[in-house]
Amino acid sequence: MGAVPESHSGWTFLTNHARVLAAIAADPATRIRDIAARCRLTERAVQKIVSDLEEGGYLSHTRRGRSNTYRIEEGTILRHPAESGLAVAELLTLLAQHDADHGDGSRQLESAPPHARSLKSDS
Numbered sequence: 001m002g003a004v005p006e007s008h009s010g011w012t013f014l015t016n017h018a019r020v021l022a023a024i025a026a027d028p029a030t031r032i033r034d035i036a037a038r039c040r041l042t043e044r045a046v047q048k049i050v051s052d053l054e055e056g057g058y059l060s061h062t063r064r065g066r067s068n069t070y071r072i073e074e075g076t077i078l079r080h081p082a083e084s085g086l087a088v089a090e091l092l093t094l095l096a097q098h099d100a101d102h103g104d105g106s107r108q109l110e111s112a113p114p115h116a117r118s119l120k121s122d123s
Helices: 018-026 032-039 043-055 088-101 106-110 114-122
Strands: 061-062 069-071
Touching: 018 032, 018 069, 018 088, 032 043, 043 061, 061 106, 069 088
Parallel strands: none
Antiparallel strands: 061 069
């Protein structure tokens, strides 16, 4: 098993759930281990978050051999009342745009949801 990621103190703007969802949007066939490394979380934490997202209707998976392929339910509305009417697809579009603008999203944007790719091609 890999080393525990470096801890972070203080608050952040994005939740770990948003980070995991963005990692899955970038690569729907990604492994829990890779999500954990990218998001600087433990594999156990990522497994719990994926379970939360599936229970909440934001994510589903298909088992292929020993791997999972994830599917994001893009029309699902964000949970907090302050974001009423905002779909998960809109959040992922913003995150994909940020990655693309900062040069670390070339691979991520190619495998991003179609709405994220069309946003980049429209700009």
